[in-house]
Amino acid sequence: MTLRKILLTGTFLAGLASAPALAEVPELNSALSPVEGSPMVDLPASTKDSFVLGFSNISVVNTWRVQMVEELKYEASLHPEISEMIVADAGGDVNRQVSDIESLIARGVDAILVAPGSEVALNGALEKAYAAGIPTIIFSSNATPENYTVKLLADDAQFGRDGAKFLADVLGGKGNIISIRGISGNSIDNDRFRGVEEVLVDYPDIKVIDEGFGDWAYDKGKQVCESLLIAHPDVQGIWSSGGAMTQACAEVLEENGLPMIPMTGEANNGFLRIWKEKDLESVGPISPTWFGQQGVIAALRVLEGAPIARDNLVNPAPILKDQIDAFYRPDLNDSYWVGSTLPDEKLKELYGK
Amino acid sequence: MLLEVVDIAKSFGSVQALRGVSLALKPGSVHAVLGENGAGKSTLMKIISGVFPASSGTIRVEGQMVHWNRAEQARAAGVSTIFQEFILLPNLSVAENLFLGRELRTPLGLVDRQRQREESRRILARVGLDLDPDVLTGRLRVAEQQMVEIAKGVMRDARIFVFDEPTAALGDREAARLFDLIRQLRAEGKGILYISHRLPELFELCDEVTVLKDGQFAGHFAMQETTATELVTTMVGRTLDQLFPPHRTGGPGETVLELRDLRTTGFAGPVNLAIGRHEIVGLAGLEGQGQIGITRSIFEGHAPETGEILFEGLPLGHAGPAGGVAAGIGLIPEDRKAEGLFLPLSVARNIAVGLLSGKGLAQPASVPAEDIAAQIQRLRIRLRDAAQAISELSGGNQQKALLARWLVRGVKLLICEEPTRGVDIGAKSEIYAILRELADSGVPVLITSRELPELIGLCDRIVVVRDGATVGSFPGGTSTEEEIMAAAIGGQRA
């Protein structure tokens, strides 16, 4: 009797410490906020004591996604009520992701988490899951089924806006810039660039004189940047869709003996290192990897009947030059994406030098 | 006239294969086309069968002008050809091969295997073959394949039949069956073009004969009004004696190569053969009796089933042609284009290949321009310059380049399979002279040939091979074709 009381109190206290509202249900990260006008999810709480969660991931072909999946797995391991976390990786194949979701439905999981590889391709399968009464949590990138349970998305246009705003300010509203974009036709890249265009409308004297696609990769970025910088001697700034490509541009400038110019970056440890080492004029928009963690939390909230908005958007403020030291982790390698919620030992295991 | 061929010419690149050849085929007759290898018979037959078009000239079938550039068109016009090289597909069944291109079909449009099987049995029976029509063609014996090929040609509802050396691979009984078939076709009023250089069978079977020489029309005779001698003279253009260098008068010299009780795979054997230092020895025999097996056993060192090969008194124990070359043996293969030449490469490189064998890959490759030029001059290879691609040379000059390959290396024994296949007459006599010169200088030469006159004219000794066994030896020069044929056939066809 006493023992049980102590345990209950302990749980209660722990709950109080982390979140003021419901004791046992974890809260979403405060950087996630409901979209204006988003309805609240109104599914009844599950009657089960333990849950099987299914996660359909499109791929782990870049370090950002690797870290995101790690965050998801780690968060799931913290909750004893999650009896099993099934992770299905589609290896970049949307077709396979449809099957993965169908397979998760067939296995009767209690909730499906999806990091979609396409905005439209998964809609049919997601509708099927929803119709089967399985909560669907879409996060990290968008999918557009008519019915779904929760969405957690980043505003990719904000990434572009942050960068463009920085360039406009640092150039004093005048100058030529080039843009190093991600994968041609990729929706994230298009959204990011849309953000740039939105901002630059207000700065008619800033001209995007050329652009190239570096596929977010260091190697391609370097070639594209080199071609563009040699072709255009008169460039005052660079907008980049990703940190690896910014890093590549910095090296191109250095190797060719050109002066450093303002460039937009990204909140990635490798980029922060270069930023610091080379003392660049830059800004680091954040695209958080803790989506994985938040996806698990959202699923638990839905299953336990805790309040949660249907549509949520994340807008973390970009890292500024004077904040580098607060984020940079010299003890971790370049692949680390800053702002992780993973515990230190896990990060050291993944990214230890 | 069933078929009229008028003034046909054909050239392949710089090589003029046919020059103004004409021929007329009557219905109900067997018309022989005679000529040496390289005289243009096969080219003419391929033009008549539509395999490739003539460069100029006209073809008329029953008075109608025709223009063919695909075999199918000729076939549709009623020309059925039994080609010299097998065109059966090894991965299809006998029935599928027989009906290829004119499959019997079910009402659903699928291949009617049952009906084809039955029909095939009937057709095969007609040529005297008792084969399962479902069997893979690739698994048949060579003679069986040839008979299937003949069956395929004969079963067609054609008016003109072209037989291109059909008996080359046939045994006696099969050949007799074929002649019956041809006579039957003639009785039905068909026209038959028959290519062969076995004179006896031409006299047995044919009504008239057109002779080609060096790609040109050389004569036309009614079979009953001509003689073998007249045909040979027309075909060769001069008496054979002028073509060949004089035979050696001295002895054969000490033995260089000796085969003792050698049995090669697939043949009964055994082979017993010795070649002296100054000899040219020829292997004679019917098609596919193991002649090539013997030459390749010496050169490639195929492990003989039993017996041994002694070269300069020591046993040969190499594996692969590289070993043969290392031992000092050179081989000029029967299929020059496929197995001898590097067609896109220059003449110089083709010759210099002889020096590459056995060298470490990291060693410098020498292309000794002077030695090559000397051989080109010695062999009178006609070319623009040594950097010219060898594909542009005529057959005779290509063959000489292959000779040059081994002369540059300096071999101790030369094996020459079909030394003058597809070679014009002028180059022939030059090649013969070189081979004799080699033997005189102490490099013995072993040759195989389908041409008995060539063996008789050139060789010091002719060894007859039957079923992989040496069954007789004849002196060159004085032997007759009949003697050699009799030995080659054995008891079968006398």
Added chain:
Amino acid sequence: MTRAATAEQGQKIRARTLALLRGAMAIPAWPALILLLAIAAVVQPRLMSLPFLLIVLRQSVPLALAAIGQSLPMIGRSIDLSIGGVIAVVNVTLALPVFAGGPVWMSLAFPLAFGAVVGLFNAGLIAFVRASAVVVTLGVSVMLVGVSYLISGGAPGGSVHPFVRELATGRWGMLPVAGGVLVVAALMAGLMLRRSTFGHALHATGASYSAAWLGGLAVRKELVVAHMLSGIFAGLAAIILTGYIGTGTLNLGADLVMASVAAVVLGGTTFGLGAGGVLGVVAGAFALTFLANLMTGLGAGKPAQLIVQGAIIAGAAALARWREA
């Protein structure tokens, strides 16, 4: 001069012009390069500046090295589609701390040795098991990419040895060091093809396998050496590419596989025939790299680049056949 003689002379001149034209067109890389430079001179003169051309030269080094390697199996009538896998594995390996911090010879020896081993494995299956070269090397490539993911744990990164960086990005004055590496490698390969027994025998084997075998050449050994050299050149390309990038990254080199085949074909070499030599192959690689830069400069996106590249491969292959005929 009689009319007949004039006509004859005219014919001779025509024949000679045709021969000359054929010679020039024989190696498509040269006319293609001239055309590209001409277009650049008109529409994008800044691409014709010396610094820019030197940059294109440096950018083309990994492709040129890979293509020289690729040309060897192709001359021998084989193909090596595994170079992408070799480059991927070498890249993530060189970015491991053991290599980045270790002695420099490790970073230089490992790629070459690894390439040689992969080439040996390929050739073993191709020459002795006689399996299809396309599928064998494709399968090896898939395997190696998997291995590269395993080595990097899917999260590559790290840095590479400073000497490797210097090799790829350093300069002597204006001249890129990588260009020097290419020149040395190309000279060695060219010398080997033109002068060594291996080069002559490989050409012969490509022209006719049966004739080479009957001519007493070590046909299988040549294929083994050709594939090993192809792997070694891929390893060398990987060193330069890795040094240029300075870190481990996923799927590095995937683009180089098809591009190397394209460069080889453009350089006048096709299956079984190495007409253009090493110089042609290098010119082909340079032309493709210049084309990519030109089209980027023209604002033509990736789609247009792919379409043009496809047309170039087909055109070059058709030209090669026309030359043979």
Added chain:
Amino acid sequence: MKLAGATTAVRLRRLSALPVFALIAVLAIVLGVASPHALSAQNLINILNQQVSLILVTVGQTIVVLTAGLDLSVGSVVSLTTAIASHGTPFAVPLAILAALAVGLVNAGGILRFGIHPILMTLSTMTAVQGLALLVRPIPGGTVPGWMKTYAGAEILGLPLPVICAAVVVFLAAVVVSRSRFGLHLMATGASAQSALLGGVNTGRIILLAYLLSSLFACLGGLNLAARLASGDPLVGQPFGIDSIAATALGGTQLSGGLGGVAGPVVGVLFLALLGNGLNLLNISTYYQMIIKGVLLILAVSAHRRNQPGL
């Protein structure tokens, strides 16, 4: 390849597919023991439905391989098809088919008319058509006509309609390849184009048809994929080239031509899919899966010894 005991042509062709049938049977037993879920009807239907596109593409690839050719461009045709079909106009589907046929025509034209090696020819169209696909639909998205979505979602007796359609198509293709005159001529052409030509086969027409069919089947695969994903994606077809070749080789169709059938390669697709699925269920990393796939590919092709080394 020599298969011991195969003396009749029909048996040889049937035996060629035997190894892959044996492989899939062994795999099924292993999976059944290791994971009860693997062989559940729902999982198998899922796999089938997922593989419909690749099965269709592989049928086309097999036809080309039988002629001793190779079609590397199928993946790009799949991409282009989804790109066009997702443009939502009523003409999208016929247009996609026409585009695919044009690719097949270009491939065959280059090979027949200009004598370009099939590997180089289809490599060039693979590259160029990939560019076209990116041009038509730079960003994944768009939408397909309603009837296509209905088709993708429909079920008959618990079986997805695409699976039923694929089964019918595969059956017809198998009958055509093994029983029709065209199928026989494919094998004749693959064994020796020259002999087949002399023997009365219009080899030019056969090769033309083979490449047209290959592109057409790739287009059907693309249409199915577009319907399933209800959208277009300019890069979605990229894996189809290697995968279709792998399945064809695994299915016992000889890459040097002339021997094989449709059933083997289709089972090859299912084998690879079941293997991937099983490895996933057993939580084996995708990295190991790539290595296993490479090894399988090499083993499959090593079973077919050629007369002399080569492509």
